[in-house]
Amino acid sequence: MEYLTAIYHVRASAREIAARAEALALEQSVEMPASAIRSDYVRTHTLAKVVDIESIDEALFRVTLALSTLTTGAETGQLMNMLFGNCSLQEDVQLVDAELPPDLRRAFPGPRFGLGGIRARAGVFGRALTCTALKPQGLSPPEHAALCTIFARAGLDIIKDDHGLADQTYAPFAARVRACQRALNAVERETGRRTLYAPSLSGDPRRLAEQLRVVAGEGVGLVLAAPMIMGLPVFQALACEGFGVPVLAHPALSGALRIAPPLFFGKLFRLFGADAVIFPNFGGRFSFSRETCQALVNAARAPWVGIAPALPVPAGGMTVDRVPELVATYGSDVMLLIGGGLLSAGYALAARSEEFMAAVIAAGAAPPATTTLGSA
Amino acid sequence: MEYLTAIYHVRASAREIAARAEALALEQSVEMPASAIRSDYVRTHTLAKVVDIESIDEALFRVTLALSTLTTGAETGQLMNMLFGNCSLQEDVQLVDAELPPDLRRAFPGPRFGLGGIRARAGVFGRALTCTALKPQGLSPPEHAALCTIFARAGLDIIKDDHGLADQTYAPFAARVRACQRALNAVERETGRRTLYAPSLSGDPRRLAEQLRVVAGEGVGLVLAAPMIMGLPVFQALACEGFGVPVLAHPALSGALRIAPPLFFGKLFRLFGADAVIFPNFGGRFSFSRETCQALVNAARAPWVGIAPALPVPAGGMTVDRVPELVATYGSDVMLLIGGGLLSAGYALAARSEEFMAAVIAAGAAPPATTTLGSA
Numbered sequence: 126m127e128y129l130t131a132i133y134h135v136r137a138s139a140r141e142i143a144a145r146a147e148a149l150a151l152e153q154s155v156e157m158p159a160s161a162i163r164s165d166y167v168r169t170h171t172l173a174k175v176v177d178i179e180s181i182d183e184a185l186f187r188v189t190l191a192l193s194t195l196t197t198g199a200e201t202g203q204l205m206n207m208l209f210g211n212c213s214l215q216e217d218v219q220l221v222d223a224e225l226p227p228d229l230r231r232a233f234p235g236p237r238f239g240l241g242g243i244r245a246r247a248g249v250f251g252r253a254l255t256c257t258a259l260k261p262q263g264l265s266p267p268e269h270a271a272l273c274t275i276f277a278r279a280g281l282d283i284i285k286d287d288h289g290l291a292d293q294t295y296a297p298f299a300a301r302v303r304a305c306q307r308a309l310n311a312v313e314r315e316t317g318r319r320t321l322y323a324p325s326l327s328g329d330p331r332r333l334a335e336q337l338r339v340v341a342g343e344g345v346g347l348v349l350a351a352p353m354i355m356g357l358p359v360f361q362a363l364a365c366e367g368f369g370v371p372v373l374a375h376p377a378l379s380g381a382l383r384i385a386p387p388l389f390f391g392k393l394f395r396l397f398g399a400d401a402v403i404f405p406n407f408g409g410r411f412s413f414s415r416e417t418c419q420a421l422v423n424a425a426r427a428p429w430v431g432i433a434p435a436l437p438v439p440a441g442g443m444t445v446d447r448v449p450e451l452v453a454t455y456g457s458d459v460m461l462l463i464g465g466g467l468l469s470a471g472y473a474l475a476a477r478s479e480e481f482m483a484a485v486i487a488a489g490a491a492p493p494a495t496t497t498l499g500s501a
Numbered sequence: 502m503e504y505l506t507a508i509y510h511v512r513a514s515a516r517e518i519a520a521r522a523e524a525l526a527l528e529q530s531v532e533m534p535a536s537a538i539r540s541d542y543v544r545t546h547t548l549a550k551v552v553d554i555e556s557i558d559e560a561l562f563r564v565t566l567a568l569s570t571l572t573t574g575a576e577t578g579q580l581m582n583m584l585f586g587n588c589s590l591q592e593d594v595q596l597v598d599a600e601l602p603p604d605l606r607r608a609f610p611g612p613r614f615g616l617g618g619i620r621a622r623a624g625v626f627g628r629a630l631t632c633t634a635l636k637p638q639g640l641s642p643p644e645h646a647a648l649c650t651i652f653a654r655a656g657l658d659i660i661k662d663d664h665g666l667a668d669q670t671y672a673p674f675a676a677r678v679r680a681c682q683r684a685l686n687a688v689e690r691e692t693g694r695r696t697l698y699a700p701s702l703s704g705d706p707r708r709l710a711e712q713l714r715v716v717a718g719e720g721v722g723l724v725l726a727a728p729m730i731m732g733l734p735v736f737q738a739l740a741c742e743g744f745g746v747p748v749l750a751h752p753a754l755s756g757a758l759r760i761a762p763p764l765f766f767g768k769l770f771r772l773f774g775a776d777a778v779i780f781p782n783f784g785g786r787f788s789f790s791r792e793t794c795q796a797l798v799n800a801a802r803a804p805w806v807g808i809a810p811a812l813p814v815p816a817g818g819m820t821v822d823r824v825p826e827l828v829a830t831y832g833s834d835v836m837l838l839i840g841g842g843l844l845s846a847g848y849a850l851a852a853r854s855e856e857f858m859a860a861v862i863a864a865g866a867a868p869p870a871t872t873t874l875g876s877a
Contacts, residue, residue: 148786156663171637198667198704202667202731206730263531289531327734328578329738332734361705377587411591468533
């Protein structure tokens with residue numbers, strides 16, 4: 126029997142924790158009282174086991190379960206179901222880490238391009254990559270294209286759609302993607318430098334297929350997708366064979382899942398095929414701590430047999446003056462995403478974008494700061 | 502301009518709440534400082550507006566935003582993105598309700614069968630419906646089929662797969678569904694009474710299509726799906742035209758989203774096409790309160806122009822002795838789901854199942870208890 130390991134933080138008293146951990150093992154496998162199991166096969170092959178309980182403080186425990194790999198069916202959605210399906214409904218439980226045995230891991234090829242593949246496409250080595258966002262939603266395709274021209278002339282590496290750009294009347298997907306990609310093609314003819322575009326995919330599988338035809342037809346360099354909005358199994362299947370280009374994963378709708386961000390965004394999004402993972406950086410508009418962000422970056426890039434590293438993308442209220450701090454913190458194997466921090470320059474947008482590039486080039490190549498080990 | 506209304510609970514001080522609410526409106530629409538917006542169209546057509554702030558207590562406020570319907574693209578995933586995409590990452594925010602204007606609502610046909618359609622298929626009127634679950638996972642197809650025979654002879658209305666049953670080696674989807682459906686067909690030939698089967702769908706769109714071919718080929722009566730595992734846009738698209746039979750929606754992986762359960766399970770799952778919504782009942786293994794459950798049931802069944810009522814399915818650690826209490830609480834327009842509470846009877850499984858049926862028949866037709874208005 127092979128097992129995967131799932132680690133939870135469980136709020137309970139010392140008196141209750143042994144029973145609570147056993148109940149969690151039942152909930153995440155057979156979903157019935159152990160006494161009602163009448164099959165030896167079930168007891169041996171599918172029942173989850175409590176393998177460790179450690180006290181964190183008097184009311185919080187680290188509970189390690191061994192889950193049978195057979196129960197996952199080696200499939201993305203069912204793996205998530207086994208790790209956090211029903212117990213996501215129980216407010217005393219947080220999923221903090223998971224370890225997959227090699228046989229199960231081989232079912233998930235991970236990023237098809239990864240950090241190295243994005244660097245190769247962008248032709249950027251020896252420094253962090255730069256990224257910005259097309260926004261606000263409500264602009265027309267020519268207005269988005271005009272922004273692309275400014276950003277590309279400033280030399281930014283990647284321009285992504287705001288994740289709120291979908292297939293709305295004021296900027297339909299096909300018209301927007303054509304306008305933006307053609308603007309970037311024009312700048313490339315002018316400067317010889319190629320800025321890559323990552324449009325935001327959305328909708329059900331039929332609409333996704335239509336959008337991917339536009340992506341392929343226009344020679345678009347990357348795509349953006351929110352796995353929890355799209356559906357994790359859809360994301361994983363498309364990352365394997367459907368996107369055709371690297372995918373930047375966006376965390377929308379997933380931040381409140383009570384799965385530790387280093388595990389969910391760093392490790393599982395990577396496992397499911399994210400070539401880059403966007404996350405809310407510390408000190409911005411969102412609430413992840415510096416330690417959480419460092420652990421997430423470690424999880425995205427750490428050596429993992431058979432799984433390429435993903436490119437971490439700190440984002441969310443970033444500004445150009447933070448570039449040196451961010452490169453010092455994460456090292457240069459990241460992509461820095463500054464959206465509103467550029468756009469707020471108004472008529473000085475081109476100059477602010479050039480400052481961003483200059484700051485990243487000045488920061489150069491750097492290793493990550495030494496950190497305590499994250500949950501990776 | 503048409504707007505949808507999104508209502509959030511926001512933790513902030515009285516001094517901070519006005520600015521916090523404005524920041525939330527920016528986050529959920531343009532994602533950039535208002536001062537950086539240079540387009541009149543954006544200010545008029547896509548920027549969200551704070552329309553109300555009410556104090557709940559000194560540290561908690563009810564904030565109402567008006568979001569432009571244009572921004573949703575009338576699409577499931579993008580609607581969720583607008584309601585709770587980025588702010589799901591902000592721990593001080595909970596989404597508690599949403600109201601869609603008629604034009605946007607018409608983009609979502611809601612349940613294709615609904616409460617009435619499931620009653621008609623099951624041929625059950627004037628009492629609550631009964632449901633149980635095939636488990637534990639690890640049983641073989643013949644073992645699941647043997648359980649089906651026992652439950653069907655006891656007269657249960659619907660037998661669903663445990664949501665942990667996917668496409669695992671010990672009970673592959675096609676073999677399991679064939680064995681179970683044929684067992685139910687055999688009982689029907691014997692007793693003249695048809696028990697409906699709801700197998701659990703899982704996987705990416707290609708696998709879902711294969712599973713739906715099995716469902717159609719075997720004449721299976723319903724299906725079970727977890728929208729947050731499958732992906733909401735996939736679920737909605739299949740509910741419109743792909744399932745072919747009523748779908749029971751399972752809450753796995755969605756409970757901790759910080760979206761109020763009456764809104765998410767009662768209203769949005771229904772809007773996206775769930776014919777029945779399974780939810781963790783009060784007093785079971787999960788943490789929803791009685792008031793939350795009543796509000797959820799209200800939201801699932803309340804009159805809503807153009808959208809059929811969904812059948813509420815209280816579940817999770819239920820027992821036969823609670824049948825009178827549950828029918829008194831919710832009225833008889835529910836389906837009571839008892840899984841482990843039957844299976845724990847061991848060799849007395851048939852007798853316990855008959856007791857369940859007898860209790861529901863005895864409870865008969867009943868209106869719901871008068872309750873305070875929920876968030877429906």
